[in-house]
Amino acid sequence: DAMVIQNPRYQVTQFGKPVTLSCSQTLNHNVMYWYQQKSSQAPKLLFHYYDKDFNNEADTPDNFQSRRPNTSFCFLDIRSPGLGDAAMYLCATSRLTGSNQPQHFGDGTRLSIL
Amino acid sequence: QKEVEQDPGPLSVPEGAIVSLNCTYSNSAFQYFMWYRQYSRKGPELLMYTYSSGNKEDGRFTAQVDKSSKYISLFIRDSQPSDSATYLCAMKETGGGNKLTFGTGTQLKVEL
Numbered sequence: 001d002a003m004v005i006q007n008p009r010y011q012v013t014q015f016g017k018p019v020t021l022s023c024s025q026t027l028n029h030n031v032m033y034w035y036q037q038k039s040s041q042a043p044k045l046l047f048h049y050y051d052k053d054f055n056n057e058a059d060t061p062d063n064f065q066s067r068r069p070n071t072s073f074c075f076l077d078i079r080s081p082g083l084g085d086a087a088m089y090l091c092a093t094s095r096l097t098g099s100n101q102p103q104h105f106g107d108g109t110r111l112s113i114l
Numbered sequence: 115q116k117e118v119e120q121d122p123g124p125l126s127v128p129e130g131a132i133v134s135l136n137c138t139y140s141n142s143a144f145q146y147f148m149w150y151r152q153y154s155r156k157g158p159e160l161l162m163y164t165y166s167s168g169n170k171e172d173g174r175f176t177a178q179v180d181k182s183s184k185y186i187s188l189f190i191r192d193s194q195p196s197d198s199a200t201y202l203c204a205m206k207e208t209g210g211g212n213k214l215t216f217g218t219g220t221q222l223k224v225e226l
Binding site: 043092096101103104110 | 163165
């Protein structure tokens with residue numbers, strides 16, 4: 001029944017070692033989003049894909065990249081993780097970029113940096 | 115000043131109480147308002163979705179929007195221990211793509 005699936009749920013990596021988080025969806029939604037959520041903070045949008053069109057938020061560090069090889073999958077790549085990148089990473093989807101389309105979230109990947 | 119302000123709590127209430135959760139905002143262009151529930155170590159789950167001002171009811175949950183005051187509320191009637199979670203308000207503009215602006219969340223604990 002899961003609609004937005006994130007793997008792994010927990011990821012540990014070393015300082016500076018590249019890491020990839022994955023998200024898949026069974027909703028066939030056009031738009032996929034990546035958010036970063038730190039403890040007791042609001043989710044912060046990093047970027048989103050509208051189909052194959054990539055949209056980066058102005059304040060997203062260059063260290064964060066994303067790939068969307070097809071409608072169902074989207075990846076978040078962190079090229080050189082720093083201690084400040086330890087957070088929950090949430091993937092979300094929505095049908096279109098129309099204003100009345102809600103976003104549906106996965107359960108997140110909690111990233112720890114050693 | 116943040117665009118969306120939300121009291122972080124924690125808010126502790128007895129089972130059966132009526133809970134009121136609130137957010138204020140500064141951007142008058144916000145037209146769509148949402149409440150998400152987030153359990154520990156889980157992703158946000160959409161609870162309520164409203165457009166512009168007014169009330170919307172769904173079971174024990176009522177969402178209220180007062181655009182003139184830039185104030186939104188979520189009421190939970192007959193609260194249950196299973197309602198214990200963090201509640202995030204979120205909002206977006208018309209024509210602003212689909213970018214959500216979240217509050218920081220209010221942590222709610224419903225005690226037996």
